[in-house]
Amino acid sequence: MAMLSNVEIAQRLRSLAQLLGAQGANPFKVKAYRIAADTLTTLPESVDERVRAGADLTQYPGIGKAIAAAIGEIVQTGNLQQLETLRANSSAELVDLNDHPHLDPKRVLRAYKKLGISTLAELRRKLADAGVREKLGFRLAQYLTQGLSEKQAMLLFDADPVAQALGKYLVETCGARRAESTGTMRRRVEIVAEISFLIETDRLDEVVAKLQRYGGRTELVKADENRAEFKLPTGLRLKIESAPARKWGVGLLVTTGAEAHLQKLNEAPGALPALTDPKASYPTEAEVYRAMRLAYIEPELREGRDEVTLAARDALPDLVTLREIRGELHAHSTSSDGAHGIEEMAEAARAKSYQYLGITDHSQSLRIARGVSEEALWEQVKVIDRLNERMRGIRILKSAEVDILADGSLDYPDDLLAALDYTVCSIHSRFALGKAEQTSRVLRAMDNPHFTILGHATGRLLLRRPGYELEMERVIAHAKERGCFFEINASPDRLDLSAEHARMAHEAGVKIAISTDAHHINDLEFMRCGIDQARRAGLEKADILNCLTWPQLRKAIRKVA
Numbered sequence: 001m002a003m004l005s006n007v008e009i010a011q012r013l014r015s016l017a018q019l020l021g022a023q024g025a026n027p028f029k030v031k032a033y034r035i036a037a038d039t040l041t042t043l044p045e046s047v048d049e050r051v052r053a054g055a056d057l058t059q060y061p062g063i064g065k066a067i068a069a070a071i072g073e074i075v076q077t078g079n080l081q082q083l084e085t086l087r088a089n090s091s092a093e094l095v096d097l098n099d100h101p102h103l104d105p106k107r108v109l110r111a112y113k114k115l116g117i118s119t120l121a122e123l124r125r126k127l128a129d130a131g132v133r134e135k136l137g138f139r140l141a142q143y144l145t146q147g148l149s150e151k152q153a154m155l156l157f158d159a160d161p162v163a164q165a166l167g168k169y170l171v172e173t174c175g176a177r178r179a180e181s182t183g184t185m186r187r188r189v190e191i192v193a194e195i196s197f198l199i200e201t202d203r204l205d206e207v208v209a210k211l212q213r214y215g216g217r218t219e220l221v222k223a224d225e226n227r228a229e230f231k232l233p234t235g236l237r238l239k240i241e242s243a244p245a246r247k248w249g250v251g252l253l254v255t256t257g258a259e260a261h262l263q264k265l266n267e268a269p270g271a272l273p274a275l276t277d278p279k280a281s282y283p284t285e286a287e288v289y290r291a292m293r294l295a296y297i298e299p300e301l302r303e304g305r306d307e308v309t310l311a312a313r314d315a316l317p318d319l320v321t322l323r324e325i326r327g328e329l330h331a332h333s334t335s336s337d338g339a340h341g342i343e344e345m346a347e348a349a350r351a352k353s354y355q356y357l358g359i360t361d362h363s364q365s366l367r368i369a370r371g372v373s374e375e376a377l378w379e380q381v382k383v384i385d386r387l388n389e390r391m392r393g394i395r396i397l398k399s400a401e402v403d404i405l406a407d408g409s410l411d412y413p414d415d416l417l418a419a420l421d422y423t424v425c426s427i428h429s430r431f432a433l434g435k436a437e438q439t440s441r442v443l444r445a446m447d448n449p450h451f452t453i454l455g456h457a458t459g460r461l462l463l464r465r466p467g468y469e470l471e472m473e474r475v476i477a478h479a480k481e482r483g484c485f486f487e488i489n490a491s492p493d494r495l496d497l498s499a500e501h502a503r504m505a506h507e508a509g510v511k512i513a514i515s516t517d518a519h520h521i522n523d524l525e526f527m528r529c530g531i532d533q534a535r536r537a538g539l540e541k542a543d544i545l546n547c548l549t550w551p552q553l554r555k556a557i558r559k560v561a
Contacts, residue, residue: 002078003041003048005216007233008251009074010037011490012083014101015068018242019086022094022105023458035062040071041234042161044169046216051075093118111136111144112316113408119523124148134432142465152235153193156460157492159185162352165193169214170199171239174207182255183239186299188532190495194237198251204228204242211240249282253289258302260561261297268308300535319535320514322528324547327356330401330455330487330515330526335380336361337369339520342380342396343387348521349395356550358397360424362461369428372400374416381419397421401455406430408444410451417450422557424487424515426455427468435469446482452557453513453545454479456496464493472501476508485545485557487513488537491523492532502537511556513545520548 017033039062040047051059052075057068068382074080087095093112096119097105112118114136123144126132126434133141154162162179169181176199183196201207208228212220218238219231230238243251254262259287268291272383282288282478286296294507298319301307310316328349332338342359349357361380362369372380377400384396398420403411404427410417417423425445445451457475458468479486486505489496497505497512505512516523534544541547548556 002077003046003216004078005218005233006040006043006047007049007215009071009216010040011101011434012074012080013070015039015098016070016080016083016086018097018101018103018105019083019090019094019428022090032062032067036067036071039063041215042165043505044165044173044214046077046213047071048216059470095333096120100147103144103449107140107143111140119258137432143240146464153191153463154236155492156185156188156190156192156532157526159195159236160193162232162236163357166195166214167197167239170197170211171209173304174201174210175203176201176207180252181275182241182252187302188300190235190498194239195232196239196241197240198248198255199240200245200248201242204240205243205495205553207240211238222350239466245283246281249284249286249288253285256299256404257302258304261302261307264302264304264308265294268294268312271418272405301538303536317538317540319333320531320539320541320544320547322531324541324544325354325514325531327354327358327397327401327546327547328516328524328527329358329397329422329453329513329546330360330489331357331493331518332361332401333359334357335370335376336366337519342384345518345521346387346391346396347395348524350391353364354394356395356553358399358422358424360399360401362428363402365405365411366428371403372410376417377412378419401425401426403428404441404445406441408432408441408447410445410448413552414448414450417491419446420450421554422452423450424453424455425451427459431459431468433468435471438468439471439474442470443478446475446478446484449557451482451484453485453487453515455487455493455515456494456517457486457501458496458498460494460496460498462493462495467496472504476505476510479505479510482506485511485513486532487515488533490514490516490528490533492526492529495529495533497533497537497543499533502539504536506537506539506543511543511545512539515546 013033014037017030021030039060051072057063057071058065065154066529070080094105097103097108111123115132117123117126127141127145163185167179167181170176178198182198183194184192187196208223211230212218215233218233221229221231227241232238239254289296295306295314295316296312297316320354331345333340333342335344362371364371364373381398384398387396399422400420401424404425405411410425424467458467458470486497488502502512514527515533516526518524543557
């Protein structure tokens, strides 16, 4: 059998999971195959070679004996009998979906039924029609459009483990003396199409040869004496460039900054001599910036906006850091669609040395997320009061993620909202409203004196849907006038506000919460993703609501009638 790449093996596992899910198999079993497929795509070593060498695959996370046996069968025969049997006994529509194993068959088949079609080719053609998209509904149409697109990009969160594995492989297997991530990864851009590294090596040709074996097989696109480009099995591009130790600072600076940033550096007084002098030695970036008479510019800011001007005046922001976060303001419990109870969530927040945790379960209109009724929220208020009486080291804040209804009203009566410490108010419906109407909806909601924070302001899901349109300048101005705040929703597929919108809010003097929207205790780790986004927006500790202590926060969110 020809050697299979890790991604090719993973695709077979995902196809199996897709067909099992469509036939109503145990959801935990379906999830296990998907997790195993995700594990395989991040492994640097060839799983095919490991199987042929008799290695125990259960050493890898998420791979048990049954899945290891399935992988072994794929490697040894090129097929998986269980998958072939399911294909043989499935409808043509389901088999057609196997080329897109990330798509949910139930949602695709629902679209087929609405449109009277039976193939993905027909669906692609139909989705080009605005009337068809309207018939399907905004969310389903966007999901299908994104799912059928040829994805050559990845969420930063998902690309991180790939980059970490590559960096380790470059040093431990390829023999580079050091390797450092550059480009969009180092600037922490939320969607990446390529992973790039600066490496130090005397034998780039040997590094290139060994990289072609990464993940079982990686395609070399082009190479010269200083750099090489590959196409990773995941679809992303991989670029490597070499630099000697004495020029490491220049190499790191040039390969990290956006083109607009480098152009502005070239225009700065003293820049060209620093960047082009063959005799100059700059082992670190700080030395390069110093030679250009500029303060050090953090990688997240190197996009070509005003950072070079500010660096020349030594007026760059002191960017917020993860250790400055004092609490979490957007988290869910089992009262709605969370995985853990309130006390469990609070204990997890306390373990992170947080001073407070806001419980923001979904409000009553969001039935798909088991929205909390008025009576149940009144009871939750009492439960939290009792927990606060006996828990030490953490304060649980009474809140809710309150739906902004189509007419701009909030999903709970004012007397109940008044009993909460604050609110996170979000849109979860009627995404297809026009820009002006959607904007008016948010403005009317902000007029409610119990509106505190606008949650995931545009409703976008990265690589899945663009979100609804808002006249953001008007929304920000109204928030400032009404004493409302925004959040950067740190969920890796949201990161909403965008860096651009967060910057606009900051310039208007509106504070921002960095919130994880945690539905599981592990989701609290998403805070680092929100920090990345805040740093890209140039935000400092003073700009962030949950960098405040609880007494400071209580004062900041209290509205005077």
